[in-house]
Amino acid sequence: MALCEGVRRFNFATFRHLYRSSLVCSQRKLSENLSSKYNASTGGESTTDHPIYTHEHFALKESLNKIIEQEINPFVDQWEAAGQFPAHKIFKILGSAGFLGVNKPIEYGGLGLDFSYSVAVSEELGNIRCGGIPMAIGVQTDMATPALARFGSPELKKEFLVPTIMGDKVSCLGVSEVGAGSDVASIMTKAVRKGDEYVINGGKMWTTNGTQADWMCLLANTSDGPPHKNKSLICLPMSLPGIHITRKIDKMGMRSSDTAEVFFDDVRVPCKNIIGQEGMGFTYQMLQFQEERLWGVANILTMMDNIIQDTIQYTRQRKIFKQAVLHHQYVHFRLAELHTEVELLRSLLYRATGLYIKGNDVTKLASMAKLKAGRLAREVGDSCLQYWGGMGFTNDVLVSRFYRDSRLMSIGAGADEVMLSIICKYMDTLPRK
Numbered sequence: 001m002a003l004c005e006g007v008r009r010f011n012f013a014t015f016r017h018l019y020r021s022s023l024v025c026s027q028r029k030l031s032e033n034l035s036s037k038y039n040a041s042t043g044g045e046s047t048t049d050h051p052i053y054t055h056e057h058f059a060l061k062e063s064l065n066k067i068i069e070q071e072i073n074p075f076v077d078q079w080e081a082a083g084q085f086p087a088h089k090i091f092k093i094l095g096s097a098g099f100l101g102v103n104k105p106i107e108y109g110g111l112g113l114d115f116s117y118s119v120a121v122s123e124e125l126g127n128i129r130c131g132g133i134p135m136a137i138g139v140q141t142d143m144a145t146p147a148l149a150r151f152g153s154p155e156l157k158k159e160f161l162v163p164t165i166m167g168d169k170v171s172c173l174g175v176s177e178v179g180a181g182s183d184v185a186s187i188m189t190k191a192v193r194k195g196d197e198y199v200i201n202g203g204k205m206w207t208t209n210g211t212q213a214d215w216m217c218l219l220a221n222t223s224d225g226p227p228h229k230n231k232s233l234i235c236l237p238m239s240l241p242g243i244h245i246t247r248k249i250d251k252m253g254m255r256s257s258d259t260a261e262v263f264f265d266d267v268r269v270p271c272k273n274i275i276g277q278e279g280m281g282f283t284y285q286m287l288q289f290q291e292e293r294l295w296g297v298a299n300i301l302t303m304m305d306n307i308i309q310d311t312i313q314y315t316r317q318r319k320i321f322k323q324a325v326l327h328h329q330y331v332h333f334r335l336a337e338l339h340t341e342v343e344l345l346r347s348l349l350y351r352a353t354g355l356y357i358k359g360n361d362v363t364k365l366a367s368m369a370k371l372k373a374g375r376l377a378r379e380v381g382d383s384c385l386q387y388w389g390g391m392g393f394t395n396d397v398l399v400s401r402f403y404r405d406s407r408l409m410s411i412g413a414g415a416d417e418v419m420l421s422i423i424c425k426y427m428d429t430l431p432r433k
């Protein structure tokens, strides 16, 4: 079924074949056709000498950009004001075009490409004019589904992965709880085996897509063993009796993304819904986090590029003391510093991604990139907003939205201090308990 569906969608395999057949004669033409924006966003390289992207990555980005400009950006302000975007509608559009499973297996509806294509997609999604919608899409593609794609049974993949890739089902990730965010090992939600079912009690906090999701990738304790070996990931349909969305959380940023608190009261789910082996959930989740973190870095890089460019444009035309704001040395020097830092971070991302797709453990580099991205986004948001003066303090400009949205980068998916702990572990400088 997935394959038949795949033919009607953005057929990347066919694209690749056709493209390779005419590679020599079309190479120049394709680079000429690619808009200059793609060169700018890669730090100035031509599309032929990019460290990890091929022409195929750029073609994929360009195709996604059309959807963003036609189907998403015109409505972002409306969805930000409403405090929610229509996840089913947008995911169906993206799923039909193949963008929800670029690195997922072809037999389950994905495009069968490597993780560098997910990074390219994430970078392009950074052109959405808010942080909330890209984050919601990232949950669907690179946070709730990597473990299922890697370790799930074929039946589970057919039931949950295929419709998620197609955009027919919205997914969410249930890891954090009221009493356990940074310390994932201390989650309290329990899934107790009774016959061929698990009975689940507990709750999840901060669940992105939580009010709209059809299923949750749930991390729960399935035994009383040691905290790193007693957890499992379970595909949990959100329509089951006993699941209550207790509230939609009112947030300072990421306004268009719904965030829920969820409560489980004797929820019964078949044991076959477990992803991979019982007791391996913590390990699977830690692996899942690597992709989540690299995805997040790629996404915010484009946003930082856009904010710096918007600020250059605004300060070039705004005059103070008889000259453009931009022409005051302090301003253009600061923007040059920020641009330099963004390029350094981009190099780290590409290095980590390049190593990851070759099968290396990039936990240290991914953690460094996530840490740096959170801190740099705070600097970019703060400095750029300053140069907009009073306009920067209004809700009418992108820079103030970025200032609010990007603050999450140092908190979500592992706070800065969690990243520092991981890096210290790899440096062997963490005091042993």
Ligand SMILES: Cc1cc2nc3c(=O)[nH]c(=O)nc-3n(C[C@H](O)[C@H](O)[C@H](O)COP(=O)(O)OP(=O)(O)OC[C@H]3O[C@@H](n4cnc5c(N)ncnc54)[C@H](O)[C@@H]3O)c2cc1C
Pocket (backbone or CB within 6 Å): 139, 172, 173, 174, 175, 176, 178, 179, 180, 181, 182, 183, 205, 206, 207, 208, 209, 251, 254, 259, 408, 411, 412, 413, 414, 415, 416, 417, 418, 421
């Ligand atoms: C908008 C939003 C969306 C989210 N989406 C999801 C989702 O979809 N699914 C999901 O499971 N979770 C989600 N989260 C949860 C997010 O991952 C957690 O908020 C994050 O892990 C931090 O956990 P906490 O909020 O419980 O903070 P706490 O764990 O209470 O930590 C508080 C602070 O302590 C500091 N700290 C942490 N560790 C250390 C340390 N070792 N040493 C010193 N200081 C330290 C950090 O500064 C941290 O911010 C989301 C959160 C937000 C705000």
